[in-house]
Amino acid sequence: MFVRITTDSIPRPNSLRDLGMRSESNAMVSLSEFSYRKGTEIYGEKEPADYVYQVKSGAVRSYKLLSDGRRQIGAFHLVGDIFGLENGGEHRFTTEAIVDTTVRLVRRQSLETVAQSDAMVAQNLLSMTTNNLQHAEDHMLLLGRKTSLERVAAFLLEMDKRLTAAGVMALPMSRRDIADYLGLTLETVSRALSRLHELGVLGFVGNTQRQIVLLDRQQLAGLDLQP
Amino acid sequence: MFVRITTDSIPRPNSLRDLGMRSESNAMVSLSEFSYRKGTEIYGEKEPADYVYQVKSGAVRSYKLLSDGRRQIGAFHLVGDIFGLENGGEHRFTTEAIVDTTVRLVRRQSLETVAQSDAMVAQNLLSMTTNNLQHAEDHMLLLGRKTSLERVAAFLLEMDKRLTAAGVMALPMSRRDIADYLGLTLETVSRALSRLHELGVLGFVGNTQRQIVLLDRQQLAGLDLQP
DNA sequence: CGGGGGCTTGAGGCCACTCAACGATAGTGG
DNA sequence: CCACTATCGTTGAGTGGCCTCAAGCCCCCG
Numbered sequence: 001m002f003v004r005i006t007t008d009s010i011p012r013p014n015s016l017r018d019l020g021m022r023s024e025s026n027a028m029v030s031l032s033e034f035s036y037r038k039g040t041e042i043y044g045e046k047e048p049a050d051y052v053y054q055v056k057s058g059a060v061r062s063y064k065l066l067s068d069g070r071r072q073i074g075a076f077h078l079v080g081d082i083f084g085l086e087n088g089g090e091h092r093f094t095t096e097a098i099v100d101t102t103v104r105l106v107r108r109q110s111l112e113t114v115a116q117s118d119a120m121v122a123q124n125l126l127s128m129t130t131n132n133l134q135h136a137e138d139h140m141l142l143l144g145r146k147t148s149l150e151r152v153a154a155f156l157l158e159m160d161k162r163l164t165a166a167g168v169m170a171l172p173m174s175r176r177d178i179a180d181y182l183g184l185t186l187e188t189v190s191r192a193l194s195r196l197h198e199l200g201v202l203g204f205v206g207n208t209q210r211q212i213v214l215l216d217r218q219q220l221a222g223l224d225l226q227p
Numbered sequence: 228m229f230v231r232i233t234t235d236s237i238p239r240p241n242s243l244r245d246l247g248m249r250s251e252s253n254a255m256v257s258l259s260e261f262s263y264r265k266g267t268e269i270y271g272e273k274e275p276a277d278y279v280y281q282v283k284s285g286a287v288r289s290y291k292l293l294s295d296g297r298r299q300i301g302a303f304h305l306v307g308d309i310f311g312l313e314n315g316g317e318h319r320f321t322t323e324a325i326v327d328t329t330v331r332l333v334r335r336q337s338l339e340t341v342a343q344s345d346a347m348v349a350q351n352l353l354s355m356t357t358n359n360l361q362h363a364e365d366h367m368l369l370l371g372r373k374t375s376l377e378r379v380a381a382f383l384l385e386m387d388k389r390l391t392a393a394g395v396m397a398l399p400m401s402r403r404d405i406a407d408y409l410g411l412t413l414e415t416v417s418r419a420l421s422r423l424h425e426l427g428v429l430g431f432v433g434n435t436q437r438q439i440v441l442l443d444r445q446q447l448a449g450l451d452l453q454p
Numbered sequence: 455c456g457g458g459g460g461c462t463t464g465a466g467g468c469c470a471c472t473c474a475a476c477g478a479t480a481g482t483g484g
Numbered sequence: 485c486c487a488c489t490a491t492c493g494t495t496g497a498g499t500g501g502c503c504t505c506a507a508g509c510c511c512c513c514g
Binding site: 401402403413414417418420421436 | 495
């Protein structure tokens with residue numbers, strides 16, 4: 001019998017500043033801001049990874065494409081999330097703003113320089129990469145072995161943890177984005193959501209279909225089925 | 228237009244010793260060995276991650292299970308590969324020896340102690356984790372968006388790079404293992420291999436079906452379809 | 455108010471899964 | 485040395501879950 005350590009207990013730097021950037025102690029590090037309109041690209045796959053980003057407002061999708069246009073979204077980056085941190089010299093995903101988005105950014109080189117002398121910063125970089133790895137590992141299980149209903153249930157629970165405010169979850173991404181994240185088609189996602197609605201697991205708020213209230217997290221977790 | 232940096236150019240420590248373990252300079256680090264019979268568990272998911280392993284001989288699968296028995300293999304570890312390196316305190320996969328296997332192992336704590344003072348070692352840990360992350364990211368694309376034939380083609384090309392000797396690839400894993408790695412059933416994997424055989428892309432050696440010769444890597448790469 | 459994008463829903467099709475039978479191989483014990 | 489058995493792999497027949505194609509609704513926005 002072992003002590004269960006939850007994901008939440010793993011230290012996670014929650015701002016670029018926490019990665020080791022103290023403005024008073026290191027004047028070389030510049031924290032600038034940049035904004036992107038809905039749908040525009042932030043960087044492309046294979047481009048040199050010169051900057052690391054943090055979402056200040058808005059939402060970002062990062063994805064890979066096959067040559068015939070099939071798309072796999074690897075992650076959504078919401079307010080507070082750090083992305084674009086690659087160890088090698090180039091980005092491995094293309095990223096786009098899902099809605100109008102503002103990001104903070106730092107030069108990657110600044111980070112690496114600091115990491116070489118500060119073990120604490122190096123540890124934070126490793127910790128962030130490990131968190132990304134863990135997310136990818138869980139997502140492989142979802143993509144390889146879960147049914148459409150299980151995938152959508154897992155998605156709702158993930159988003160619930162990350163962006164629910166005042167009981168309602170305002171999804172920034174479209175059905176197509178969700179589908180490409182879950183390895184499904186948008187129609188299948190829509191059908192699954194309708195089914196969950198019929199089951200009384202969730203409700204829609206207002207006229208838009210992007211505001212969702214989870215009515216029965218217990219049942220939803222039962223539909224997901226993790227261990 | 229950007230310079231393309233291949234995976235191979237990313238520095239990858241190829242032994243536990245390279246991770247910073249110099250036996251003459253650090254007597255505290257013990258490099259012991261251990262052997263596992265075919266099919267036995269090395270460690271289980273959620274167990275404390277006290278050791279880091281390197282395959283000396285044999286092969287290892289690491290996987291996650293759903294409660295109803297569905298299995299997703301996240302990676303195969305072949306001779307020379309390092310596995311079991313978790314940042315948090317517990318393993319995120321169960322690992323088993325696919326065939327009789329001998330591993331080298333070091334205490335995780337030894338590594339972490341060294342990493343705190345040696346930036347080079349810390350950099351190697353990050354580099355290894357990044358390589359694992361990159362593999363997982365590519366595998367998400369495969370699991371989410373590729374057809375069965377594309378998956379099997381990709382698998383053969385991956386194994387070809389990693390374990391082909393003298394033109395023949397001796398697969399240590401069963402069809403079921405391959406299927407659980409690719410998010411398919413064993414029958415579908417078998418059919419895909421038969422189809423590739425008919426197409427003249429590969430040949431079988433001897434009576435066992437686990438020794439494969441790739442006859443047309445070009446065509447196989449065309450069937451995979453990466454970018 | 456007209457156009458267009460996003461979402462839902464239905465009908466039909468297809469690819470991978472399920473179930474099943476069979477052959478081949480390797481390991482076991484008489 | 486040879487049954488005997490278990491495991492592994494292939495192949496076929498049929499099913500089903502998700503995809504494809506299509507129509508229609510709603511809302512936003514110019």
